[in-house]
Amino acid sequence: MAARIIDGKAHSARVRERVAGEVAELAPALGRPPGLATVLVGEDPASHVYVRNKRKGTEEAGMRSIHHELPAETSQEELLAVVGELNESPDVDGILVQLPLPDAIEQDAIIAAIDPAKDVDGLTATSAGLLAQGRPGLVPCTPAGVMEMLAGEGVGLAGADAVIVGRSILVGRPLAALFTNANATATVCHSRTRDLAEVCRRADILVAAVGSPRMVEGSWVKPGATVIDVGINRTDDGLVGDVDFESAAEVAGAITPVPGGVGPMTIAMLLQNTVRAAKLASAGAV
Ligand code: NAP
Numbered sequence: 001m002a003a004r005i006i007d008g009k010a011h012s013a014r015v016r017e018r019v020a021g022e023v024a025e026l027a028p029a030l031g032r033p034p035g036l037a038t039v040l041v042g043e044d045p046a047s048h049v050y051v052r053n054k055r056k057g058t059e060e061a062g063m064r065s066i067h068h069e070l071p072a073e074t075s076q077e078e079l080l081a082v083v084g085e086l087n088e089s090p091d092v093d094g095i096l097v098q099l100p101l102p103d104a105i106e107q108d109a110i111i112a113a114i115d116p117a118k119d120v121d122g123l124t125a126t127s128a129g130l131l132a133q134g135r136p137g138l139v140p141c142t143p144a145g146v147m148e149m150l151a152g153e154g155v156g157l158a159g160a161d162a163v164i165v166g167r168s169i170l171v172g173r174p175l176a177a178l179f180t181n182a183n184a185t186a187t188v189c190h191s192r193t194r195d196l197a198e199v200c201r202r203a204d205i206l207v208a209a210v211g212s213p214r215m216v217e218g219s220w221v222k223p224g225a226t227v228i229d230v231g232i233n234r235t236d237d238g239l240v241g242d243v244d245f246e247s248a249a250e251v252a253g254a255i256t257p258v259p260g261g262v263g264p265m266t267i268a269m270l271l272q273n274t275v276r277a278a279k280l281a282s283a284g285a286v
Pocket of ligand 1: 142166167170189191192193209211212232262
């Protein structure tokens with residue numbers, strides 16, 4: 001194996017430590033710890049695990065976790081009322097509505113109801129617009145985590161060719177904006193991209209965010225490239241990414257593993273966003 005393994009757990013620990021320091025400084029000024037509200041609707045087991053970990057991370061960083069757990073039959077109006085209350089609450093700096101929501105609830109309407117100043121998932125149109133315009137705002141956690149890792153690894157972005165496979169509003173699109181804002185040349189690929197392997201081979205930084213196990217092969221990787229695997233796929237072999245790790249690691253300069261790569265960064269950046277939202281609100285900036 002030629003590639004350096006990028007340790008997401010270590011980068012995540014570094015961010016959490018930084019956040020805890022910022023919380024310790026900010027809490028006396030606010031007169032209370034920063035607060036993150038989590039809203040969980042229904043019984044999806046994976047969502048329960050994710051929210052439990054987010055709440056644990058919030059408290060470990062010295063912040064307050066405010067939690068609402070609602071039954072699967074919750075109506076859209078009821079959920080909108082909860083979001084409305086959290087928007088008004090002076091103790092809540094960030095609101096996270098765990099996705100996916102049950103089918104009867106229109107996800108876009110719920111996201112749109114979140115006060116952009118408390119949008120720590122960075123999914124509202126306001127947050128996306130600010131990011132697209134290169135203006136300060138709250139950035140979706142997984143793409144923010146990718147950038148944090150690249151910075152921590154000392155990967156140069158200015159002038160680099162960054163290719164992202166996947167164009168979701170959660171990962172691919174915001175990541176393209178972040179790369180562009182960092183002066184990389186971003187290419188976004190999707191299911192209709194022609195000659196995908198050829199486009200990937202141009203990448204100095206190759207990001208896979210597809211949801212297709214081991215799709216990106218070593219032969220798609222430019223020698224020495226940095227490969228970031230966002231994918232999380234549950235298979236008979238356990239958790240695997242969107243990159244075929246063994247073959248890609250033979251060619252890449254650095255690569256993230258799955259698990260232990262991008263995954264741990266997502267919660268760390270949620271905590272970072274919550275402190276950021278609290279700081280911006282206390283400064284009257286949003
Ligand atoms: P998504 O919304 O399903 O988007 C997948 C994207 O991949 C789409 O843009 C799709 O193209 C593209 N795609 C699908 N098949 C393709 C193919 N054969 N060739 C090229 N592009 C293809 O997924 P997502 O929410 O972005 O998540 C992607 C992966 O990241 C999943 O495995 C998810 O579990 C994981 N994830 C991990 C974290 C983390 O914390 N590590 C966070 C979020 C997501 P079209 O637009 O043309 O359909």
